[in-house]
Amino acid sequence: GDSVTQMEGPVTLSEEAFLTINCTYTATGYPSLFWYVQYPGEGLQLLLKATKADDKGSNKGFEATYRKETTSFHLEKGSVQVSDSAVYFCALRGDDKIIFGKGTRLHILP
């Protein structure tokens, strides 16, 4: 079945550092790919998405590119802020279901 694998955390960075969180997937067909973010005590909210190969999703300085050849959708940000501290989930939608990775906790130090 479909699955998502993302790098384990926690990831700890200093403010203004470059961020990469790796995500790879296994799916039949051509899934849509997503990154969701969960702030403490809250539900998840959509950060960005890409629906076809080579699409780049972007939002709030975060970017991810749908790479079909490597089945990847890595999340990047050039300069992180303390307010980016959260748990980040990579997800895919193959048919109707949306399947999530295990999440990566990000700590940003001032």
Place this chain on the structure above:
Amino acid sequence: NAGVTQTPKFQVLKTGQSMTLQCAQDMNHEYMSWYRQDPGMGLRLIHYSVGAGITDQGEVPNGYNVSRSTTEDFPLRLLSAAPSQTSVYFCASRALTGGRTGELFFGEGSRLTVL
């Protein structure tokens, strides 16, 4: 605009007790789903529905029942709670038609403890 509303936010049960987690959405979304979130396991899909009268199993359906009698509501039932069902439960919905079909909207979560 309420979005997705879950109740209760916290619940403690004894092993063998039953309960229902309520979920309601006011966005006229066709798709509704339940996830559980456990440390180190991420979010795992329990059950989902693509419309009233239609439900299907996700990754971890055992021990849970659902029904979808209206578009707005999607309750999750635990018939005989077990300690392994201690978790945080999230309800989520999305549109299946229109421009924003990919985005899941989540409730704030329900923390369940089974003793």
